[in-house]
Amino acid sequence: MTSLTDLEYRNAFIRRHVGPDNQQQQDMLKLVNAGSIDALTDEIVPRDIQFNQALQLEDATPEHEALNYLKAIAGQNKVFKNYIGMGYYDTLVPNVILRNVLENPGWYTAYTPYQPEIAQGRLEALINYQQMVIDLTGMELANASLLDEATAAAEGMAMAKRTVRQNKSNAFYVDENVLPQTLDVLRTRAEYYGYDIIVGPIAKAAEEDVFAALIQYPGVNGSIIDPEPIIQALKEKNAMSIVATDLLALCLLKTPGEMGADIVIGNSQRFGVPMGYGGPHAAFFATLETHKRTIPGRIIGVSKDANNKPAYRMALQTREQHIRREKATSNICTAQVLLANMAGFYAVYHGPEGLTRIAKRVHRLTGILSEGLVAKGIRVLNSHFFDTLTIDPLHNHEIIVERAAAAKINLREDKNGYLGISIDETTSREDIEELFDIFLGEHDLNATKIDLDLE
Structure with missing residues (x-):
């Protein structure tokens, strides 16, 4: 009689994930004249790197049990509403994109579109992404995405150094209002490139001897400055300007x-x-046509096929691991194809008017929150903003943080003791009223009676 242990078949994953069965393994071993897998291993793996002990593993776990265990762990997460910002925002995924792209293996299993003959749809979607970035940034050229904003900034720093050859400076200036994760990556990359990082008020960037500067627009604290005089001052010193920005904010702001x-x-x-x-x-990366040979990553273009019909292909693949391996610093395998395509589809779904409407709503809700807090005597540090406020809680910092935690809300806690709030597409009137209660005290007279339709 077959034992219950055998019938439970707890190691079924081996049969599913290790292709050859016992007979196929024997056939392959016979073909290479090896008596067993161990004998084959002895022939091809040097003995000084062989591990000659059995791995100390627990009994196998069936897939459904493993999934239930992982779900139990995930269930311990506390899901709060976030107003932290710093490059991360809640967003509403249109269901047509959710169903047909994010949940569709035809899109989410695409690693990189190396083969244009089978990837015309993905390549066209990336062309849309590039054009979206060009339109919103006001630049001449955009690539088909990079890994994230921080590494895009590091790529920009390296590209600037390669480009301004006549500028002999080895220093890179970083806006003190930069996103913290961006600064960390810049410092790490600069250490190995041998660059010096200077962090300070961006208005003083051109006073330093630098080859380029990074301007955060809007800044991490939500403030918006006019970067044009800084950009022009850098040009006069033969230094390049890199602007880190927010696509939704650019629906309302002057473009870089x-x-x-x-x-x-x-x-x-x-x-x-x-x-x-x-x-x-x-991440998006946009620049000028004159820099197209040094832009990191890939650029999708339109060509003609053998039948003289329009066809999409990778027009430029600069400094990639499969072309110039010894000099490659960029890797198109980290180009976030799926997420870039989703962002492009999102822009197409809403169109220019829809994106502008979302941006105006976000800005209006932020303005209402600012007006209400200021009216109650709370100091908002940035008078010019798009979606983010930095607030001086006076002596109520701990009380406000406790109220927020009780309401399952995360606020940004500034290193100077200030609190930050970033509004996004998902924020509602009710959310603003809840924030008033958190900062002003629940049921504070008139705290939640501000006219949310005030023009």
Whole structure:
């Protein structure tokens, strides 16, 4: 009689994931004149690197039990509403994109579109992404995405150094209002490139001897400055300007391209890509036509096929691991194809008017929150903003944080003791009223009676 242990078949995953069965393994061993898998291993693996002990593994776990265990772990996460910002925002994924792209293996299993003969749809979608970035940044050229905003900034720094050859400086200036994760990656990359990082008020960038500067527009604290004088001052010193920005904010703000920026970077997460508990999101990288041979990553273009019909292909693949391996610093395998396509589809879904409407709504709700807090005597530090406020809680910091935690809300806690709030596409009138209660005290007289339709 077959034992119950055998019938439970707890190691079924081996049969599913290790292709050859016993007979096929014997056939292959016979073909290479090996008596067993161990004998084959002895022939091809040097003995000094062989591990001659059995791995100490627990009994196998069936797939359904493993999934239930993982779900139990995931169920311990506390899902709060987030107003942290810093490049991460809640967003509404249109269901047609959710169903047909994010949940469709025809899209989500595509690694990189090396083979244009079978990837015309994906390549066309990436062309849309590139054009979306060009339109919103005001630049002449955009690539088909990079890993995330921080690494895009690092790529911009390296590209600037390669480009301004007559500028002998080895220093790169970084806006003190930069996203913290971007600064960390810049410092790491600069250490191995041998660059010096200077962090300070961006208005003083051109006073330093630098080869380029990174301007955060809007800044991490939500403030918006006019970067044009800084960009022009850098040009006069033969230094390049890199602007890190927000695509939704650019629906309302003057574009970096109009102001003379050399490189524009950022991420496209808030264009219909769920946060997914953090992680990288497709970054955009835009520049001028004159820099097309040094732009990192790939550029999708339109050509003609053997039948003289329009066809999409990768027009430029600069500095890639499969072309110039010894000099490659960019890797198109980290180009976030799926998420870039989702962002492009999101823009197409809403169109220019829809994107502008979302941006105006976000800005209006932020303005209402600012007006209400200021009216109650709370100091908002940035008078010019798009979606983010930095607030001085006076002596109520801990009380406000406790109220937020009780309401399952995450606020951004500034290193200076200030609190930050970033509004996004999912924020509602009710959310603004809840924030008033958190900052002003529940049922504070008139705290939630501000006219949310005030023009």
